[in-house]
Amino acid sequence: MVYVLSKNEYKQVTDYIAENRDQLVRLTQDLVKVPSVSGHENEVQQLIHSILDEMDIDPQFCLPDIEVLRNHPDFFETTSFVKHGYEDRPNVIADIKGAGGGRSLCLSGHIDVVSPEPLRKWNYDPWGGDVEENVLYGRGAGDMKGGVACIIFAVKALRSLGIKLRGDLQLETTIEEEDGGVGGVLYLRTVRPKTDAALIPEPSALTISLASAGVMYFRVKLLGVPAHAATAHFGVNAAQKAVPIIEALEDLHKSRQERISYPTAEHDPRMKGRVTTINLGVVRAGDWPSTVPALCELEYRIGWPPGETREEVMQQVEETVADAARADDWLSENPPEIEWFGWKSRPHELSKDDSFVQTVRENVSRVTDSEPSYIGGSSGLDTRYFVHNGTPAVTCGPYAERIHSYDESVSIDSLVKTAQVIAGVMMDWCGVGE
Numbered sequence: 131m132v133y134v135l136s137k138n139e140y141k142q143v144t145d146y147i148a149e150n151r152d153q154l155v156r157l158t159q160d161l162v163k164v165p166s167v168s169g170h171e172n173e174v175q176q177l178i179h180s181i182l183d184e185m186d187i188d189p190q191f192c193l194p195d196i197e198v199l200r201n202h203p204d205f206f207e208t209t210s211f212v213k214h215g216y217e218d219r220p221n222v223i224a225d226i227k228g229a230g231g232g233r234s235l236c237l238s239g240h241i242d243v244v245s246p247e248p249l250r251k252w253n254y255d256p257w258g259g260d261v262e263e264n265v266l267y268g269r270g271a272g273d274m275k276g277g278v279a280c281i282i283f284a285v286k287a288l289r290s291l292g293i294k295l296r297g298d299l300q301l302e303t304t305i306e307e308e309d310g311g312v313g314g315v316l317y318l319r320t321v322r323p324k325t326d327a328a329l330i331p332e333p334s335a336l337t338i339s340l341a342s343a344g345v346m347y348f349r350v351k352l353l354g355v356p357a358h359a360a361t362a363h364f365g366v367n368a369a370q371k372a373v374p375i376i377e378a379l380e381d382l383h384k385s386r387q388e389r390i391s392y393p394t395a396e397h398d399p400r401m402k403g404r405v406t407t408i409n410l411g412v413v414r415a416g417d418w419p420s421t422v423p424a425l426c427e428l429e430y431r432i433g434w435p436p437g438e439t440r441e442e443v444m445q446q447v448e449e450t451v452a453d454a455a456r457a458d459d460w461l462s463e464n465p466p467e468i469e470w471f472g473w474k475s476r477p478h479e480l481s482k483d484d485s486f487v488q489t490v491r492e493n494v495s496r497v498t499d500s501e502p503s504y505i506g507g508s509s510g511l512d513t514r515y516f517v518h519n520g521t522p523a524v525t526c527g528p529y530a531e532r533i534h535s536y537d538e539s540v541s542i543d544s545l546v547k548t549a550q551v552i553a554g555v556m557m558d559w560c561g562v563g564e
């Protein structure tokens with residue numbers, strides 16, 4: 131069923147949101163003021179619960195159940211689960227029943243943020259929500275408490291205007307997206323009814339993100355033989371033995387970058403081939419200049435675009451390490467071990483022709499007066515859990531700067547536009563009832 135709304139119906143909603151932008155700013159500030167680094171989401175979720183409660187939406191807390199998650203093929207133990215467990219880390223969910231006869235929609239946003247360190251670099255209080263000339267500053271202002279505020283405010287706008295949707299609406303604010311989203315969006319997909327589409331207003335400068343990259347972590351462990359530095363030739367230096375392995379993985383990184391292109395992620399020419407970066411993130415070896423280190427550990431992140439499977443990527447890495455080890459006498463006798471740990475996400479991609487993508491596109495173009503571009507695919511995104519589960523899901527949200535860095539900020543104009551887009555998508559997709 132297709133619902134055609136009149137210009138006036140959009141206008142009263144977009145006007146309401148523009149006229150009440152102060153409320154949207156205050157809501158974003160209130161969320162920014164409650165620190166919620168992954169693992170510590172409870173306090174801000176209590177606040178969101180009370181906000182939705184005041185709107186008579188009947189929110190619920192939903193704690194992840196690790197035993198249910200363990201059976202899922204995409205399960206991995208996130209760093210914050212290993213550190214904090216899931217006991218005190220609820221998702222907040224709410225169901226708003228439609229009048230009937232429309233398509234259902236899930237509006238989803240993560241409420242965790244990354245650490246604000248190094249604090250001394252900030253010119254603003256990361257938990258202050260300062261506003262200066264149309265810009266709101268703070269950790270999570272852009273990624274993505276601003277987007278969460280837009281969801282809540284768009285729903286509020288429709289309710290205040292007495293606009294009733296036909297399709298059912300699911301709202302959710304989730305935990306640990308920054309850490310892989312396992313206890314958040316993945317868990318909710320295992321226990322919540324499926325919707326016909328989902329929208330996540332992560333900061334995207336009102337472009338439409340359709341795809342995400344696969345992301346995995348692996349660790350290479352090399353063993354040597356400890357010895358006093360004065361008699362180092364009696365030992366085997368595990369850190370030195372890591373050098374050919376590091377070089378071989380760097381060669382693999384370069385050859386993959388040359389070979390693999392993924393146009394959706396390459397809207398910025400500097401991103402050409404970068405979807406498949408193999409990053410050496412951690413090097414750990416030795417504890418004392420006077421000792422030959424007997425253990426060296428390398429930790430890497432590898433990304434890849436839709437089109438390659440997890441197994442193919444793992445095989446390339448394992449063969450590269452094995453080949454490099456065979457060329458060294460010590461390493462061929464004492465082959466390095468590879469452990470895959472943490473992040474283990476598959477890529478996803480949605481077609482531009484998908485009808486939900488088109489609904490979002492039409493609303494962005496109506497609100498911004500320009501055609502949005504399609505992006506995606508350079509990192510993992512929570513939308514993948516919806517798409518793997520058969521629900522079209524799109525990322526489209528405000529304009530943010532320096533996310534994950536100091537002085538993170540979000541443009542207030544773009545928050546207003548995002549809330550207007552979300553309201554329009556709700557009306558178009560779910561339909562408007564009597």
Ligand SMILES: [Zn+2]
Nearest residue numbers: 273274307332
């Ligand atoms: Zn985010």
